Amino acid sequence: MSHTHPLVDTRFVADAGPHLRIADVRWSLTGPSGWEKYREGHIPGAVYVDLDRDLSRPGGPGRHPFPATEDFARFLGSIGVGPETHVVAYDDAGGSIAARFWFLLRVHGHERASVLDGGFQAWKAAGLPVTTDEPRISPVDPPLLVLDRRRLAERTEVEAISRRKKGERGPILTDARAPERYRGEVEPVDPRAGHIPGAVNAPVAGNLRDGRFLPPPELRALYERLGAGQQEVIASCGSGVTACHTLLALDLAGLPPGRLYVGSFSDWSSRPETPVATGPEPGFG
Numbered sequence: 001m002s003h004t005h006p007l008v009d010t011r012f013v014a015d016a017g018p019h020l021r022i023a024d025v026r027w028s029l030t031g032p033s034g035w036e037k038y039r040e041g042h043i044p045g046a047v048y049v050d051l052d053r054d055l056s057r058p059g060g061p062g063r064h065p066f067p068a069t070e071d072f073a074r075f076l077g078s079i080g081v082g083p084e085t086h087v088v089a090y091d092d093a094g095g096s097i098a099a100r101f102w103f104l105l106r107v108h109g110h111e112r113a114s115v116l117d118g119g120f121q122a123w124k125a126a127g128l129p130v131t132t133d134e135p136r137i138s139p140v141d142p143p144l145l146v147l148d149r150r151r152l153a154e155r156t157e158v159e160a161i162s163r164r165k166k167g168e169r170g171p172i173l174t175d176a177r178a179p180e181r182y183r184g185e186v187e188p189v190d191p192r193a194g195h196i197p198g199a200v201n202a203p204v205a206g207n208l209r210d211g212r213f214l215p216p217p218e219l220r221a222l223y224e225r226l227g228a229g230q231q232e233v234i235a236s237c238g239s240g241v242t243a244c245h246t247l248l249a250l251d252l253a254g255l256p257p258g259r260l261y262v263g264s265f266s267d268w269s270s271r272p273e274t275p276v277a278t279g280p281e282p283g284f285g
Contacts, residue, residue, distance in 0.1 A: 060263070
């Protein structure tokens with residue numbers, strides 16, 4: 001299976017051929033649901049993909065654990081995604097939700113996966129058509145998927161980072177949440193406020209300009225300042241969703257692939273014995 005560029009523009013989607021599956025992955029913690037937004041209007045041919053139902057499973061660890069591989073494969077088959085299908089995911093949040101679908105596909109060996117740069121806003125700004133019609137999709141056999149666990153980080157590795165002393169070398173743990181959540185000033189959903197000790201804040205918004213990804217040289221400079229390229233990156237966020245935006249940014253920057261702590265802060269903060277840091281600094285042990 002050929003490698004596909006992880007970012008495409010609206011013209012690419014508008015000119016798409018029969019091997020493209022467009023996925024609407026809009027979602028939010030509050031406000032109208034992604035499904036409501038989809039029903040109000042979406043890119044023609046797009047199928048709705050539900051973060052909670054299709055790209056996660058219940059039961060933890062964390063709020064959005066990975067679906068079982070066989071369940072994910074069945075879901076892909078149900079929306080007509082076979083081995084040669086190019087999947088393009090979009091949202092209305094700078095790609096921060098769509099990147100989860102991109103990473104799930106890639107980490108399961110499906111390389112033909114991309115995110116629409118600028119998302120639904122870019123599509124509308126280009127004057128391209130929007131529809132309320134749902135596409136008729138013929139299911140296909142579930143593709144053969146194999147989860148590459150080397151792209152995931154275990155909780156024990158994160159615990160080791162949290163115990164490191166300042167200045168000690170090792171993997172970089174990034175936290176993609178907004179700065180106020182990282183600092184512990186607000187926490188809308190998880191049981192405690194703050195961040196994993198040792199994590200550095202790399203908010204999703206920093207990867208973007210006017211809703212689109214920064215050019216690769218700027219992304220590279222951004223993450224090299226945090227130590228990427230010299231040390232391995234383990235990406236985290238609230239629940240392993242927006243951290244995938246970090247992994248996409250590393251890919252676009254041409255830096256070594258990072259790994260995902262799937263449970264992220266929702267897993268970490270759910271256990272009262274784990275330490276939590278607050279404020280703008282990493283707060284090493």
